[in-house]
Amino acid sequence: MKDKEIFDKICCGDEKALEFLYKKYYRMMTKLVISNSGTEQEAKDIYQDALIVFWQKATSGNLVMTSKISTYIYSICLNLWRKELDRKKRLSNEEKDSTEYQDNDKKEREKIISQCINQLGETCKRVLMYYYFDGLSMQDIAEKLGFANTNTAKTKKYKCKKKLDELVKAQYSESDFLD
Amino acid sequence: MSYQDLIDAYLENEMTAAEKLSFEQQLGADPSLSKEFEFQKEVFEGIKEARRQELKSFLNSVPVGGGLTIAGGMSLTKLAAIAILITGIGFSIYYFTNKDEESQPELVESTSSEPSEAPTNQEDNSSAVEQLESQEKSDDINENAEDKSVTSSTVESEEIRRRDEVDENTSTEDVQVAEQKQPVAPNGLGGFENENTQESEDPGAMPGEVVSEKNTFSQATILTETDNTNKKYTFHYQFKKDKLVLYGDFSKSIYELLEFNSGTDKTLYLYYRDQFYSLNQTQVKITPLQAIKDKSLVQQLMKIKDIED
Numbered sequence: 259m260k261d262k263e264i265f266d267k268i269c270c271g272d273e274k275a276l277e278f279l280y281k282k283y284y285r286m287m288t289k290l291v292i293s294n295s296g297t298e299q300e301a302k303d304i305y306q307d308a309l310i311v312f313w314q315k316a317t318s319g320n321l322v323m324t325s326k327i328s329t330y331i332y333s334i335c336l337n338l339w340r341k342e343l344d345r346k347k348r349l350s351n352e353e354k355d356s357t358e359y360q361d362n363d364k365k366e367r368e369k370i371i372s373q374c375i376n377q378l379g380e381t382c383k384r385v386l387m388y389y390y391f392d393g394l395s396m397q398d399i400a401e402k403l404g405f406a407n408t409n410t411a412k413t414k415k416y417k418c419k420k421k422l423d424e425l426v427k428a429q430y431s432e433s434d435f436l437d
Numbered sequence: 438m439s440y441q442d443l444i445d446a447y448l449e450n451e452m453t454a455a456e457k458l459s460f461e462q463q464l465g466a467d468p469s470l471s472k473e474f475e476f477q478k479e480v481f482e483g484i485k486e487a488r489r490q491e492l493k494s495f496l497n498s499v500p501v502g503g504g505l506t507i508a509g510g511m512s513l514t515k516l517a518a519i520a521i522l523i524t525g526i527g528f529s530i531y532y533f534t535n536k537d538e539e540s541q542p543e544l545v546e547s548t549s550s551e552p553s554e555a556p557t558n559q560e561d562n563s564s565a566v567e568q569l570e571s572q573e574k575s576d577d578i579n580e581n582a583e584d585k586s587v588t589s590s591t592v593e594s595e596e597i598r599r600r601d602e603v604d605e606n607t608s609t610e611d612v613q614v615a616e617q618k619q620p621v622a623p624n625g626l627g628g629f630e631n632e633n634t635q636e637s638e639d640p641g642a643m644p645g646e647v648v649s650e651k652n653t654f655s656q657a658t659i660l661t662e663t664d665n666t667n668k669k670y671t672f673h674y675q676f677k678k679d680k681l682v683l684y685g686d687f688s689k690s691i692y693e694l695l696e697f698n699s700g701t702d703k704t705l706y707l708y709y710r711d712q713f714y715s716l717n718q719t720q721v722k723i724t725p726l727q728a729i730k731d732k733s734l735v736q737q738l739m740k741i742k743d744i745e746d
Contacts, residue, residue, distance in 0.1 A: 277499050372483060
């Protein structure tokens with residue numbers, strides 16, 4: 259597959275193309291991290307994160323490719339790894355401070371949301387993820403999920419979001435996060 | 438615009454700078470909007486995070502084979518398949534006319550003396566790692582030195598040589614190849630049903646036309662392996678020990694080796710994708726394969742190759 263072909267496929271949310279890309283540059287990208295004092299696992303993590311950043315930008319239509327895909331992903335990897343190195347450095351320099359504790363509530367709420375998302379039906383989950391993360395158009399969502407038209411997709415998205423909000427709010431009030 | 442719509446538009450970054458500013462002011466002034474916004478933001482981030490995790494575990498489930506993947510992203514299984522394919526076709530087609538019994542030992546000799554020539558040829562090298570390796574290895578010719586290449590032909594040279602003389606072949610691979618070849622004995626050599634009957638015949642009974650060709654044909658005496666792992670060498674060859682190493686991707690088509698023995702002289706040609714390449718057996722350096730341009734030579738080679746095909 260050529261760059262253009264891969265890119266076009268990724269733009270409409272083709273996960274097979276993502277898989278292809280992942281395999282294609284695995285060695286090249288992980289090598290970047292490994293040869294810069296990273297472990298194999300860190301390299302894998304960074305590469306996956308970079309690829310997901312690329313995926314999100316491409317699927318949401320916010321990306322105009324002016325370079326080769328590999329060059330682009332490589333630069334994301336580089337940035338992510340620099341950030342990670344900085345973070346590690348800071349962690350080793352200063353003691354873990356109390357900010358951790360302040361985050362506890364937030365973490366608890368994140369967990370609740372995650373659980374609620376999993377309580378949704380598969381279609382709802384897909385619609386919301388495609389819409390909010392991948393930023394796919396209603397047209398693409400309708401096609402991917404086999405909806406009759408974009409209106410169905412819109413309605414689904416609206417209803418599913420409402421349902422999720424309700425689920426989360428119910429859990430929040432149980433855990434005293436609301437008032 | 439409802440609260441919900443406003444919040445959505447803001448979170449999805451669909452507002453103009455002016456709209457954003459006005460929304461942020463609204464947030465500051467309206468605690469209930471602010472509260473709803475914080476909630477929506479968390480859900481929004483939650484969905485995104487869930488999808489991110491999902492993609493991540495999807496990628497984690499993709500087999501990449503870690504260090505096993507080679508440069509081209511080729512999987513090991515694919516490589517193994519190619520190796521098997523090459524073993525099958527790698528014993529390319531060889532010619533034989535003159536069944537002078539002496540030509541056999543001679544061949545063996547000339548191939549095994551190959552490596553001892555290697556060091557002298559090293560003098561003009563540019564000290565590539567591979568060359569050093571071949572020099573080192575030539576010190577222990579007799580130990581079938583371990584080979585790092587993945588697609589090495591699996592048949593031992595001993596076996597190949599024996600195949601020329603004896604019919605007690607046990608390796609199924611060898612038998613197959615030999616059998617396939619016998620019916621293809623060059624047309625011009627009528628009466629030669631297979632090499633074994635030839636051997637039992639008096640060499641003096643050779644048909645005249647064969648003698649006039651002044652070439653001896655023999656079975657494969659050269660071991661071949663391909664190495665597609667080196668980025669620098671995409672279409673190169675070298676003789677490492679008495680083994681021909683082809684660098685590059687030779688999986689796209691069948692390659693054939695043509696070996697000519699005329700008296701003491703032995704000439705090797707490689708045929709790949711409609712082109713012939715001359716192989717210099719004293720070449721221990723990794724050398725680019727260069728197509729033969731001489732039209733009359735190509736024609737002649739093609740003729741002989743076609744007979745065999």
